[in-house]
Amino acid sequence: MPRFVxxxxxxxxxxxxxxxxxDGIDVAVGTRVRLPFRNRTVLGTVxxxxxxxxxxxxxxxxxxxxxxxxxxxxxxxxxHWMADYYCCPLPAAMRSVLPExxxxxxxxxxxxxxxxxxxxLGIEEIExxxxxxxxxxxxxxxxxxxxxxLAVSQxxxxxxxxxxxxxxxxxxxxxxxxxxxVQRDPHDNDEFLPTKNLSLSTEQQAALDTALAAIKDPxxxxxxxxxxxxxxxxxxxxxxxxxxxxxxxxxxxxLVPEIALTPxxxxxxxxxxxxxxxxxxxxxxxxxAGERHDEWHKIHAGRARIVIGARSAVFAPLDxxxxxxxxxxxxxxxxxxEAPRYNARDVAVVxxxxxxxxxxxxxxxxxxxxYHNAQQGKYSISWLNERADDRTMPLIRVVDxxxxxxxxxxxx
Numbered sequence: 001m002p003r004f005v006x007x008x009x010x011x012x013x014x015x016x017x018x019x020x021x022x023d024g025i026d027v028a029v030g031t032r033v034r035l036p037f038r039n040r041t042v043l044g045t046v047x048x049x050x051x052x053x054x055x056x057x058x059x060x061x062x063x064x065x066x067x068x069x070x071x072x073x074x075x076x077x078x079x080h081w082m083a084d085y086y087c088c089p090l091p092a093a094m095r096s097v098l099p100e101x102x103x104x105x106x107x108x109x110x111x112x113x114x115x116x117x118x119x120x121l122g123i124e125e126i127e128x129x130x131x132x133x134x135x136x137x138x139x140x141x142x143x144x145x146x147x148x149x150l151a152v153s154q155x156x157x158x159x160x161x162x163x164x165x166x167x168x169x170x171x172x173x174x175x176x177x178x179x180x181x182v183q184r185d186p187h188d189n190d191e192f193l194p195t196k197n198l199s200l201s202t203e204q205q206a207a208l209d210t211a212l213a214a215i216k217d218p219x220x221x222x223x224x225x226x227x228x229x230x231x232x233x234x235x236x237x238x239x240x241x242x243x244x245x246x247x248x249x250x251x252x253x254x255l256v257p258e259i260a261l262t263p264x265x266x267x268x269x270x271x272x273x274x275x276x277x278x279x280x281x282x283x284x285x286x287x288x289a290g291e292r293h294d295e296w297h298k299i300h301a302g303r304a305r306i307v308i309g310a311r312s313a314v315f316a317p318l319d320x321x322x323x324x325x326x327x328x329x330x331x332x333x334x335x336x337x338e339a340p341r342y343n344a345r346d347v348a349v350v351x352x353x354x355x356x357x358x359x360x361x362x363x364x365x366x367x368x369x370x371y372h373n374a375q376q377g378k379y380s381i382s383w384l385n386e387r388a389d390d391r392t393m394p395l396i397r398v399v400d401x402x403x404x405x406x407x408x409x410x411x412x
Contacts, residue, residue, distance in 0.1 A: 006048035014089040018055040030069030034062040074354050088340035097315045101289045109181040114149040116176045135165045184290045194275035207382035211241045214358035225374045226362040228384030234362045250322030251305040257331040258310040283309030311344030321357045324348045329361040
C-alpha cells in the first residue's frame, strides 16, 4: 500500500502537495480526496502515489470521494501533456479534464419518491375502500394496472392524489413509498425510432476498412484524415465504424462543433444505437448543471459506451476506448478561448496515442495542419470525392468582383 500521495488542490494554481495515506484508506491516481489545508478542508486530486516523501510536516488525507478514481490514469497523463504543451499549470489542465459540476461536488443526484403496490387487491377490496375514500381506491387501481413502481408526481397528475392520500395508504400497509435516484436526461421525452445500416459506396467501404484496421491495431496505425465532400456519407461511415467498436466491447467518442450539435445530429446517433440497447451520453454547453452531472456519471459508471459532444467531450472518462471521431476537424470552435487554450482536435490525437485507439478526423475542407500531416505521412488519408446516392454537386462559379462595377455601370 502506498504511504504517501502527491495531490493537486482545486484552489491551488501552480503547486502540488504531499499527504500521508492513513491505514484503511485506498487511493490511486485520479482519486478525489478531502484534504486538510491550513485551517480548513479542501478538495483535491491524487496525481501520484509514492512510498516516501521529502516534504516536511506531511499531514494525512481525511477521506476519499467515490468508490473508484474520478479521473482515469490515462486522462491524468493527458493532463500532464496539456500542461507541458500549452505551457499552463497542471491544476489548470486538470480542471479541464474534470467538469466543474463534478469537481465542486455540490450537485447530487435528483431523488424522486416512487409508490409500489404491496400486494394485488381484489375488486371487492377496492370497492369497499372506494366507499370510504374514492381517491385512495383510484390510486390502488392505477398501481395495480401498471404493476411497476410509479413516481409520486405521476400519481398526483393522474389521480390528483396529494401526500395525505399516499401516506394513508402506506399506513394501511397497501403501498410502499421509496426514494430513488432519477436520471436528468435532456432527451428523456424524445422517441428514437431504430435505423438500419445503409449500403456503402466503394469509396465509403474503403474508408470504413481503413478505420476498422486502425481500430483493430491502433498501436501501429496512424490518425485517419477523412476528406469527404459535403453529402458524401461521412456520418454513415462513422455510425458503422462505431457499431464495430461496440461489437468488440469497446467505447467511442464523437466530437462535433458546438454549432453542429443540433437535435438532428443527436437523433441520428441515438436512433442507431439507443434503440438497439446501447446508451449514448451527450455533453455540451447547453445542458443544465444537473443534466451535465448525470450524463458525466453515466459515462463514469460505464453505463454509456458512446459519448457525443463538443470539445469538452474529448475528456469523457470512458473505459476501453476504441475510437475517437472529430467531425469537421477544421472548425475553430474546437479551440478553447480560456486557459488552458487547447485545441480539442489535437488533444484527441494525443489521447488516441495514450489509450491507444483509432481516430478519424473528418472534414470536407481539412485544416492546413491536418492536410500537411497527411502529406508528410504522419496521417493516413481516405477520400470521398462523390456524393452519396449519385447526387450531383452544386454548381460553383468564381465571380471576379473587380469587373462587376464595369458591367453594371457606376454606382450612384
